[in-house]
Amino acid sequence: MSGIDRGRRRFLAVALTASGALVVGVRLALADDDVPLELIGDDLTQIGPFVRIERDNRVVIGARGCEIGQGVMTALPMLIAEELDVDWSEVRVIQLPYGYIETDEGPSNKYGDQGAGGSTSVPDAWKELREAGATARWLLVQAAAREWNLPADQLRTESGQVIAPDGRKLTYGALARSAASIDPPAEPPPLKKPDAFRIIGKPTRVVDARDIVTGRTRFGIDAYFAGALTAVILRCPYLDGTLDTLDDSDARQVAGVRDVIRIPGPKPDEPFSGPLADGVAVLAENTWAAIRGRNALKAAWKQGPWSKESTGALAAKANELLDGGGDGVAVRRDGDMAKAAKQSRYKIEARYEMPFLAHATMEPPGALIDLKQDSALLIASLQSPGGASEMINRLTGIPRTAIDVRMTRAGGGFGRRLENDFVAEAVLVAKAAGKPIKLMWTREDDLQHDFYRPFGVHALAATLDRRKKVTSWTHRCAATPRPYRENGRKRRIFDGCLEPDDFPAGLVANLDKTFFAVPSGMPRGWWRAPLHTFHAFSVQSFIDEVAIATKQDAVKLRLAMLGEPRQIPYSGHGGPFFDTGRLANVLTRCAGRIGWGVGRSDGHGIGIACHFTFGGYVAHAFEVSIEGSDLRIHRAVVVADVGRVVNPLGVEAQMMGGTIDGVSTALRLAITVKDGEVQQKNFPDYPLMRMADAPQSVEVEIVDSTADPSGAGEMGVPSAAPALANAIYAATTVRVRKLPIMPELRRML
Amino acid sequence: MQNEPDRRATPAAKPHSVSPPAVLAITINGKPYEHDGDPTMPLLWFLRDTLRLTGTKFGCGVGACGACTVLLDGKAARSCLLPMHDAAGHAVTTIEGLAGNALHPVQSAWIEEDVPQCGYCQAGQILAAVDLLQRKPRPGEEDIASITNLCRCGTYPRIRRAILRASEAMQAAKK
Numbered sequence: 001m002s003g004i005d006r007g008r009r010r011f012l013a014v015a016l017t018a019s020g021a022l023v024v025g026v027r028l029a030l031a032d033d034d035v036p037l038e039l040i041g042d043d044l045t046q047i048g049p050f051v052r053i054e055r056d057n058r059v060v061i062g063a064r065g066c067e068i069g070q071g072v073m074t075a076l077p078m079l080i081a082e083e084l085d086v087d088w089s090e091v092r093v094i095q096l097p098y099g100y101i102e103t104d105e106g107p108s109n110k111y112g113d114q115g116a117g118g119s120t121s122v123p124d125a126w127k128e129l130r131e132a133g134a135t136a137r138w139l140l141v142q143a144a145a146r147e148w149n150l151p152a153d154q155l156r157t158e159s160g161q162v163i164a165p166d167g168r169k170l171t172y173g174a175l176a177r178s179a180a181s182i183d184p185p186a187e188p189p190p191l192k193k194p195d196a197f198r199i200i201g202k203p204t205r206v207v208d209a210r211d212i213v214t215g216r217t218r219f220g221i222d223a224y225f226a227g228a229l230t231a232v233i234l235r236c237p238y239l240d241g242t243l244d245t246l247d248d249s250d251a252r253q254v255a256g257v258r259d260v261i262r263i264p265g266p267k268p269d270e271p272f273s274g275p276l277a278d279g280v281a282v283l284a285e286n287t288w289a290a291i292r293g294r295n296a297l298k299a300a301w302k303q304g305p306w307s308k309e310s311t312g313a314l315a316a317k318a319n320e321l322l323d324g325g326g327d328g329v330a331v332r333r334d335g336d337m338a339k340a341a342k343q344s345r346y347k348i349e350a351r352y353e354m355p356f357l358a359h360a361t362m363e364p365p366g367a368l369i370d371l372k373q374d375s376a377l378l379i380a381s382l383q384s385p386g387g388a389s390e391m392i393n394r395l396t397g398i399p400r401t402a403i404d405v406r407m408t409r410a411g412g413g414f415g416r417r418l419e420n421d422f423v424a425e426a427v428l429v430a431k432a433a434g435k436p437i438k439l440m441w442t443r444e445d446d447l448q449h450d451f452y453r454p455f456g457v458h459a460l461a462a463t464l465d466r467r468k469k470v471t472s473w474t475h476r477c478a479a480t481p482r483p484y485r486e487n488g489r490k491r492r493i494f495d496g497c498l499e500p501d502d503f504p505a506g507l508v509a510n511l512d513k514t515f516f517a518v519p520s521g522m523p524r525g526w527w528r529a530p531l532h533t534f535h536a537f538s539v540q541s542f543i544d545e546v547a548i549a550t551k552q553d554a555v556k557l558r559l560a561m562l563g564e565p566r567q568i569p570y571s572g573h574g575g576p577f578f579d580t581g582r583l584a585n586v587l588t589r590c591a592g593r594i595g596w597g598v599g600r601s602d603g604h605g606i607g608i609a610c611h612f613t614f615g616g617y618v619a620h621a622f623e624v625s626i627e628g629s630d631l632r633i634h635r636a637v638v639v640a641d642v643g644r645v646v647n648p649l650g651v652e653a654q655m656m657g658g659t660i661d662g663v664s665t666a667l668r669l670a671i672t673v674k675d676g677e678v679q680q681k682n683f684p685d686y687p688l689m690r691m692a693d694a695p696q697s698v699e700v701e702i703v704d705s706t707a708d709p710s711g712a713g714e715m716g717v718p719s720a721a722p723a724l725a726n727a728i729y730a731a732t733t734v735r736v737r738k739l740p741i742m743p744e745l746r747r748m749l
Numbered sequence: 750m751q752n753e754p755d756r757r758a759t760p761a762a763k764p765h766s767v768s769p770p771a772v773l774a775i776t777i778n779g780k781p782y783e784h785d786g787d788p789t790m791p792l793l794w795f796l797r798d799t800l801r802l803t804g805t806k807f808g809c810g811v812g813a814c815g816a817c818t819v820l821l822d823g824k825a826a827r828s829c830l831l832p833m834h835d836a837a838g839h840a841v842t843t844i845e846g847l848a849g850n851a852l853h854p855v856q857s858a859w860i861e862e863d864v865p866q867c868g869y870c871q872a873g874q875i876l877a878a879v880d881l882l883q884r885k886p887r888p889g890e891e892d893i894a895s896i897t898n899l900c901r902c903g904t905y906p907r908i909r910r911a912i913l914r915a916s917e918a919m920q921a922a923k924k
Binding site: 210218410689 | 787790791794797798799801802803805806807808809810811813814816843844845847848852856859863864866867868869870871872875890893894895896897898900901902904905906907908909
């Protein structure tokens with residue numbers, strides 16, 4: 001135990017050297033019990049919420065976001081370092097905890113928005129964190145001005161030093177104490193002009209890569225706590241089912257098992273505000289004992305209200321609704337569809353089926369929680385630390401200011417961790433057990449109890465006049481709605497499945513977008529670029545079909561529809577405008593890069609697609625061939641305009657990874673339900689793409705842009721699947737209209 | 750406070766460690782350890798829960814994803830399926846034990862090629878690559894494609910480049 005005590009003392013000692021929160025973060029980020037004091041130093045000065053400077057001029061910058069692989073731990077501190085005017089090589093980055101505070105104006109966060117969703121981390125931080133860096137720099141300059149008795153506007157900064165007109169220099173380290181005592185400016189100081197950037201726009205490697213490749217990084221799953229028991233939960237496999245009978249006598253006999261606790265699930269239709277399923281937790285001294293204890297439970301379940309739900313029945317219901325079994329909800333209506341139909345020369349129709357998808361983060365969900373009488377500590381891989389804090393508050397009554405939420409680097413997110421059901425479970429187990437709890441999810445738990453990307457069928461129709469111009473566009477979608485057990489939020493029933501203003505809205509005079517809700521007990525959630533991956537496949541496959549049916553070039557047809565470069569209103573996330581010229585540009589460049597329109601004699605097919613997602617513009621193209629029943633991807637090209645790029649290496653990684661995610665998912669991934677139970681259990685049933693199937697390279701081209709950054713975590717996914725399906729058509733004349741592709745392709749070839 | 754090794758699993762012999770249950774001896778990153786708990790416990794959980802060597806990751810528990818890859822007597826093995834009674838008597842290298850005074854060339858190549866995104870699978874990928882390069886110092890495309898570790902972020906193209914870079918570096922070092 002002495003080691004543990006020593007660790008605690010050192011932790012407290014460090015915490016006393018500087019203002020608390022940041023140092024807590026340091027402790028967590030390093031998490032190597034042999035290093036903290038020495039590496040952190042003991043002469044730190046805090047300047048604003050994000051920056052600490054040591055006397056020896058080392059700079060520590062706090063990273064406020066949830067790092068789920070999208071690169072914010074590198075990109076956000078780059079913004080601060082840029083305006084602070086320090087050398088990136090001198091910067092150490094630490095993870096900040098959740099910064100909830102209560103002010104006279106109400107709840108707030110001393111670090112700003114810390115969640116990870118909607119590709120908003122960089123756009124939200126673009127002005128805010130540069131201003132934080134500029135403010136810290138301003139304070140250091142004021143301190144130097146006092147020291148030298150010179151006007152501040154005669155001083156300049158460079159590489160962590162303030163420089164006087166006569167060449168005298170003072171390091172930030174020497175000025176930090178004095179700077180910390182100066183009041184910050186009323187207005188944020190002016191920011192650098194982009195041509196003065198020395199860090200923003202420079203290819204920058206993952207800042208903590210060395211910790212990752214040496215195994216020192218602590219993910220949520222790697223947090224341990226003295227005295228904590230490990231919990232594994234047996235959850236009802238049936239949607240909204242409940243526990244009927246339980247015999248835990250064998251489980252309690254398993255060596256290392258300490259307790260078995262009931263965790264009640266929600267009632268049907270009750271808003272989601274806790275665990276996702278009815279369950280039984282096994283508490284043990286370690287994970288293996290907990291798993292063995294769970295295996296020894298004898299539970300019988302009642303099937304609940306969705307016992308007849310199956311993927312086949314959902315598809316039948318969706319098609320029935322689309323065949324005229326209901327009016328649906330108007331998503332957007334423009335012009336006069338009847339008149340357009342009368343004047344049409346061509347009419348093309350097609351339906352596309354999209355499966356449920358699981359997030360399958362490599363690190364399964366989990367949480368480490370310590371509940372005290374009036375305070376709580378949570379360490380977990382999160383995307384919504386605010387949601388986690390609210391959840392703990394709701395379930396325990398502990399005031400939010402007394403809930404310490406510490407985010408770690410997360411083993412993937414993709415939207416799964418926007419929900420905090422796993423935090424709720426850990427809280428309920430810890431409350432019942434009266435002990436700190438480390439909740440572990442297995443892969444089976446993860447695939448069977450996710451918030452799935454919705455299932456649905458898209459029915460598209462277009463009419464064209466004799467000059468082959470698209471005169472009307474119909475997009476009717478019947479899907480299990482994204483809103484699931486909504487808790488006070490006012491979401492529209494089609495939110496997360498269809499967006500009123502997405503392409504080609506505003507570009508075709510006559511438009512009908514309609515949504516039909518298919519009832520389902522499957523939990524639904526946000527899955528990377530949520531509604532865009534859900535509908536872009538149908539829109540961008542269909543436009544290819546329209547081009548082929550009317551003997552037009554698929555790129556030229558898209559460009560003709562986009563028309564003159566202009567901004568058209570866009571009410572969804574990523575608006576307020578959609579710039580047709582920026583989408584046309586990525587499409588044109590992508591076509592050029594892949595060699596679109598060049599005659600081929602090798603049997604390879606080329607397909608292309610483009611999409612506007614959350615403010616970013618991306619086009620994909622693939623070159624494929626079919627050998628036997630196998631698909632070979634010879635080339636993958638992605639062109640992205642995501643505004644000004646903070647870290648080119650990071651954006652390239654997101655486009656490469658997004659493309660592979662899009663392809664991996666489109667080729668083989670589907671969650672299916674039968675008799676009210678998810679059928680997939682582990683990776684053998686949910687086969688993520690492996691190295692052997694992945695394209696050897698993804699050619700990424702980033703458009704040089706001066707627009708404000710859009711973020712980059714999600715844009716690389718939506719157009720990948722339709723571009724691939726279009727390429728398969730070009731190679732085979734087989735049109736895949738149902739995902740995943742491979743089972744369909746093998747059926748049709 | 751966190752991540753302290755469990756003191757019950759101390760390196761070297763313990764005086765009271767008499768059977769039953771049998772004490773299993775194992776070498777991890779060059780140090781001897783003993784396990785007197787459930788002999789069916791997979792090596793993964795001994796590494797993580799007992800020794801707090803958390804660089805070895807849990808991903809699936811069925812040997813499908815490779816996040817738990819370690820080197821067993823120098824060869825890549827999936828520790829989630831390896832019970833302690835089978836692991837005993839062998840020498841295990843985890844990601845924490847791969848670097849000596851300097852990083853292993855594969856680790857350096859991973860940094861150079863900026864491979865990690867979320868980073869969770871990368872310890873397993875690196876150890877799979879180390880194993881591959883021992884068997885195939887100049888790996889071809891098919892050799893690289895034989896690595897079956899999963900990466901949910903889609904870092905495969907950079908993994909591929911990092912393996913080729915490490916191969917070059919290791920060949921150059923031999924000369």
